[in-house]
Amino acid sequence: MSEKELGQKWDRCLADGVIKLGTGLGLGIVFSVVFFKRRTWPITLGSGMGLGMAYANCQTDLRLHYLVPKKQWLIHSNHI
Amino acid sequence: MHKAILVFLVVFFYSGGAAKVVTAGLMTVTGGIAGTILYAKWDHKFRETVEKNVPYSDRLLGLALGPAPQETGLSVKKQIELAQPPSMMEKAMKVSKAKQEKKVKETTESPIEVAKPVQPAQSLEEASTEVTHIISAISDVPSVPAPCDTEMTPVKEECKECHNHKVTAETAAVSTEIESVAAAEPLKERPVEEVTARLAQQDLDEQEIVASVSGNLDDSLASSAKATLQAIGAQEAALQAIALHTQKLKEAMEAEVPPQEKSTQWKDLEACLANRAAAVNDAGTALLKANEALDNLKSVIDKSKGRNVPAVRPLVLAAEENLHKMVVDLDKVVNKVKSAESEAKVVSQYSELVNEAKLQFQREVSSLTPEIQANWKGLTGKLSTDDLNALIAHAHRRIDQLNRELAEQRVREQIHIDAALEQQKLEYLKSQEAAVNTSLQHIKEDARLEQERKLSELREVMEAEMRTQLRRQAAAHTDHVQDVLKVQEQELKAEAEQVLSSKLLEQETRQRQLSQEQLDNFTLDMNTAYARLKGVEEAIDSHVVAEEEARKAHQLWLSVEALNYTLKTAEAGSPTKPLEVAAQAVRDSCHDNEFALALASALPEESLQRGVYSEASLRARFYGLRSLVRRVALIDESHNSLYQYFLSYLQSALLFEAKQEAPPTQLSGEDLDPFKLLSYASYCLEHGDLELAAKLVNQLTGEARRVAEDWLNEARLTLETRQVVSLLSAYANAVGLGTTQAP
Numbered sequence: 001m002s003e004k005e006l007g008q009k010w011d012r013c014l015a016d017g018v019i020k021l022g023t024g025l026g027l028g029i030v031f032s033v034v035f036f037k038r039r040t041w042p043i044t045l046g047s048g049m050g051l052g053m054a055y056a057n058c059q060t061d062l063r064l065h066y067l068v069p070k071k072q073w074l075i076h077s078n079h080i
Numbered sequence: 081m082h083k084a085i086l087v088f089l090v091v092f093f094y095s096g097g098a099a100k101v102v103t104a105g106l107m108t109v110t111g112g113i114a115g116t117i118l119y120a121k122w123d124h125k126f127r128e129t130v131e132k133n134v135p136y137s138d139r140l141l142g143l144a145l146g147p148a149p150q151e152t153g154l155s156v157k158k159q160i161e162l163a164q165p166p167s168m169m170e171k172a173m174k175v176s177k178a179k180q181e182k183k184v185k186e187t188t189e190s191p192i193e194v195a196k197p198v199q200p201a202q203s204l205e206e207a208s209t210e211v212t213h214i215i216s217a218i219s220d221v222p223s224v225p226a227p228c229d230t231e232m233t234p235v236k237e238e239c240k241e242c243h244n245h246k247v248t249a250e251t252a253a254v255s256t257e258i259e260s261v262a263a264a265e266p267l268k269e270r271p272v273e274e275v276t277a278r279l280a281q282q283d284l285d286e287q288e289i290v291a292s293v294s295g296n297l298d299d300s301l302a303s304s305a306k307a308t309l310q311a312i313g314a315q316e317a318a319l320q321a322i323a324l325h326t327q328k329l330k331e332a333m334e335a336e337v338p339p340q341e342k343s344t345q346w347k348d349l350e351a352c353l354a355n356r357a358a359a360v361n362d363a364g365t366a367l368l369k370a371n372e373a374l375d376n377l378k379s380v381i382d383k384s385k386g387r388n389v390p391a392v393r394p395l396v397l398a399a400e401e402n403l404h405k406m407v408v409d410l411d412k413v414v415n416k417v418k419s420a421e422s423e424a425k426v427v428s429q430y431s432e433l434v435n436e437a438k439l440q441f442q443r444e445v446s447s448l449t450p451e452i453q454a455n456w457k458g459l460t461g462k463l464s465t466d467d468l469n470a471l472i473a474h475a476h477r478r479i480d481q482l483n484r485e486l487a488e489q490r491v492r493e494q495i496h497i498d499a500a501l502e503q504q505k506l507e508y509l510k511s512q513e514a515a516v517n518t519s520l521q522h523i524k525e526d527a528r529l530e531q532e533r534k535l536s537e538l539r540e541v542m543e544a545e546m547r548t549q550l551r552r553q554a555a556a557h558t559d560h561v562q563d564v565l566k567v568q569e570q571e572l573k574a575e576a577e578q579v580l581s582s583k584l585l586e587q588e589t590r591q592r593q594l595s596q597e598q599l600d601n602f603t604l605d606m607n608t609a610y611a612r613l614k615g616v617e618e619a620i621d622s623h624v625v626a627e628e629e630a631r632k633a634h635q636l637w638l639s640v641e642a643l644n645y646t647l648k649t650a651e652a653g654s655p656t657k658p659l660e661v662a663a664q665a666v667r668d669s670c671h672d673n674e675f676a677l678a679l680a681s682a683l684p685e686e687s688l689q690r691g692v693y694s695e696a697s698l699r700a701r702f703y704g705l706r707s708l709v710r711r712v713a714l715i716d717e718s719h720n721s722l723y724q725y726f727l728s729y730l731q732s733a734l735l736f737e738a739k740q741e742a743p744p745t746q747l748s749g750e751d752l753d754p755f756k757l758l759s760y761a762s763y764c765l766e767h768g769d770l771e772l773a774a775k776l777v778n779q780l781t782g783e784a785r786r787v788a789e790d791w792l793n794e795a796r797l798t799l800e801t802r803q804v805v806s807l808l809s810a811y812a813n814a815v816g817l818g819t820t821q822a823p
Contacts, residue, residue, distance in 0.1 A: 002790035003701075003708050006783075059722045065786060066717045 009061055017054035024050020117144050290395070293384040297399045300380045304373035308406040311363070311370035315413035318356070318363035322420040325352040326427045356424075363417060370410055377403050397529070397536055404525050411518055444478070629815070635669040636676060637812035642666075643805050647692070659801065660688045666808065679808050687801040693794050699765045702773070705791050706758050707732075709784045713754040716782025740766055743776060754784050771799055 028046020036042045060067075091103050120127035120141055127145075131138040328349050377399065384396050489496075643662040663683050670676035686692075693701075714728035735755060743760035744751065751757070757776050764773035774795040777788050 003705050003787050006708060006712065006787055055722060062722065062725065063720045066720055 009058075012061060013054070013058035016057050017051065020050040020054035020057070021047055022050070024048070024053070117141065121145050289387055293387060294395050296380050297377075297384060297395055300373070300377040301399055301402055304370070304377040304403065304406060307366070307370040307373035308410055311366035312409055312413050314359070314363040314366035315410075315417050318359035319413070319417050319420050321352065321356040321359035322417065322424050325349070325356040326420070326424045328352050329424075329427050329431050332431070360417075360421075367410065367414065370406070374403060374407060374410075394536060397532055400532065401529055404522075404529055407525070408522055411522070415515070415518075441478075444474070629818075632669065632673075633812060633815040633818075636666070636673070637809075637816050639666040639669040640805065640808045640812045644809060647802065647805060648694075658687075658689055658691045659683060663688055676808060676811060679804055679811065682800075683804050684797055684800050686797050692798045692801045695768070695770055695798065698770065698791070698795055698798060701791055701794075702762065702765055705788055706762065708787050709754060709758060709780065710735075712783040712787055715784070720783065743772065747779070752779055752781075754780055770795060774799060 024046040025043060026046070027050075028043035031046065032039050032042035088103060088107055091099065116130060117140075120130055121144075127141060131141060328345070329352075332345050332349050381396055381399050381403065384399075639662065643659060643666055646657055646659055646662045649657050663680055667677065667680045670680065710732040711729055712725070714724055714731060737755040738759045740763035741756070741759040742763055751760070757779050761773040761776040764770070764776065774792060777792055777795070780788055
């Protein structure tokens with residue numbers, strides 16, 4: 001169903017965002033603890049990067065139909 | 081113009097900087113425009129290009145310079161047009177003239193170029209001649225009248241010829257008529273036998289007449305001849321008698337004979353005289369008789385002339401000639417007799433004179449010698465000397481007297497001779513006249529007879545010639561009649577044959593027609609019977625077929641109904657049962673019907689395999705779809721970032737549209753807004769119009785479209801299936817209706 005697709009995308013976005021945010025946060029914390037003397041900027045950087053990547057991925061995912069020729073989309077959709 | 085320039089200059093010099101710029105700009109612009117106008121006036125091509133390229137320049141240039149210069153082309157065209165109508169007019173005129181000509185031809189013949197009796201034609205004529213002049217002056221336009229004229233003249237000549245032909249035909253007709261009339265007339269002549277009979281009768285009559293006339297003539301001729309001969313004989317006898325008498329008289333007068341002989345002489349003389357008188361009388365009577373007879377003959381001749389019969393003529397002529405001859409002879413003899421008589425008269429006169437002298441002398445002697453007797457010759461011895469002397473003296477005196485008388489007589493002789501000559505002349509004249517008259521008459525008579533003879537000869541010759549000519553003509557006539565008869569015979573034969581053949585043909589055709597009709601009727605009946613039989617057979621077959629069809633239609637209908645029913649088996653959220661079975665049933669029930677087969681195969685695969693959703697489920701689905709579509713209303717190819725998504729979500733939260741709105745009959749631009757479309761579509765769905773709802777949803781674009789794609793497909797499927805099924809059912813119904821037979 002094509003109307004479910006959007007919802008699925010959003011789910012993916014969200015999941016991906018959570019993952020990326022968590023990962024970024026974690027890595028930020030690690031880096032800030034390990035390399036940058038418990039400064040906050042690596043955490044925010046990491047979370048920001050994670051969030052940013054999640055945003056970018058979400059956007060790409062949402063745009064995918066308009067960016068990619070149909071054949072690749074089909075392949076992609078098959079993948080998914 | 082100058083004032084404007086002055087104003088500009090003033091403004092230019094007495095104004096500020098900006099105004100200066102503005103004025104300079106205005107000046108350049110106006111200068112450019114003026115320059116283009118002037119150049120356009122001078123160069124027409126430039127003007128045209130300007131007008132073509134710059135939109136409203138043609139108006140401006142028209143205002144400034146006047147209309148575009150195209151007069152040359154127009155003038156030529158106008159001339160040509162002017163030239164054309166006269167030629168056309170002329171053609172029309174010639175046509176009208178031709179018509180008039182035809183009319184005129186019927187009445188009289190008149191040459192074309194000369195003015196006609198009809199007046200409008202005259203004016204047209206003049207106009208056309210003028211126009212021909214004009215046109216001939218214009219070299220490029222070919223002169224039209226020439227062919228018309230040539231057409232006219234041969235027409236006229238033809239007309240003349242035809243008129244002549246007509247005339248000759250008429251004359252020929254007339255002559256043929258005449259000839260036919262003339263040919264008809266001989267037919268009116270009496271038949272040949274009658275003619276010959278008449279001719280024979282005529283001949284007989286003529287012969288009779290001729291015989292009678294000739295008889296008459298002969299009789300009269302004979303009588304007259306006799307009479308004339310008698311007369312002539314008598315006349316000759318008279319003549320002889322007269323001659324004898326005169327001779328005797330002369331002798332008696334002159335001869336000195338003794339007295340005895342004298343008395344015998346005188347007796348003879350008397351006898352002769354008596355003879356002569358008798359002879360003369362006889363001659364006179366004979367002459368009378370002869371004259372009578374001749375008159376009779378003449379009357380007979382006249383009568384016979386009056387008969388007017390040609391055969392009689394020569395007889396008449398001969399009779400006339402005889403008559404003439406007799407008359408001539410008679411006259412001659414009469415003349416002889418007359419001359420003899422005159423001579424005799426002379427002699428008698430002489431004798432009388434002598435006698436008278438003698439008597440006188442005797443009287444004188446007796447007076448002198450009264451005693452002497454008459455017969456003095458016997459007195460020679462008786463006379464005395466005195467008597468003798470007295471006698472001698474008397475004799476001397478007498479001699480003197482006689483001499484004197486003689487001299488006197490000699491003197492008077494001339495006069496007497498003249499008088500006598502005169503008398504003689506007169507008498508001669510008279511006799512001459514008489515002789516001339518008689519000879520003239522004779523000659524006239526001769527001439528007349530000659531003429532008559534010649535006339536009769538000529539007449540005979542003419543008659544002969546005429547006969548030959550008539551014979552020739554008759555021969556020619558018979559030839560001609562033969563020819564004509566032959567020709568007529570042939571013509572009549574041909575006519576009769578033609579009539580016969582036509583009648584035969586007619587009969588034949590009629591016969592054929594009748595037989596054909598009979599045949600046709602028979603075939604028609606046969607055909608009708610056959611057709612009826614065929615019809616009956618066909619009806620039966622068609623009944624069978626129809627029943628079969630009806631059965632099939634029923635089956636089809638049932639299967640279609642089954643299909644329809646399966647459509648209704650859709651539950652709330654799930655699709656119907658697959659339509660494959662029902663569709664198969666339908667296909668089976670219509671495997672010979674292409675239309676139904678096509679329709680059955682037109683069912684979409686999805687519906688067959690999977691089934692279709694019901695309208696209700698689609699409707700329910702639509703509402704879910706609607707909110708989603710509202711949320712992604714702003715997203716399309718260009719606007720598809722997350723921010724846009726956010727905005728779109730915001731819009732859907734903030735924007736309120738009517739839940740349901742009746743869609744207009746025509747969508748305008750603003751109706752293509754997704755919200756509006758959704759409200760229209762929900763309205764349609766609420767009212768059961770899935771098709772329109774699908775159409776409206778189809779108008780969505782971008783992400784909204786992509787989201788609604790599945791629903792749209794499902795809707796399409798459903799619609800398709802439903803359409804096919806409805807078609808099938810309609811078709812089945814129609815077939816069913818068609819196969820139902822009226823009671």
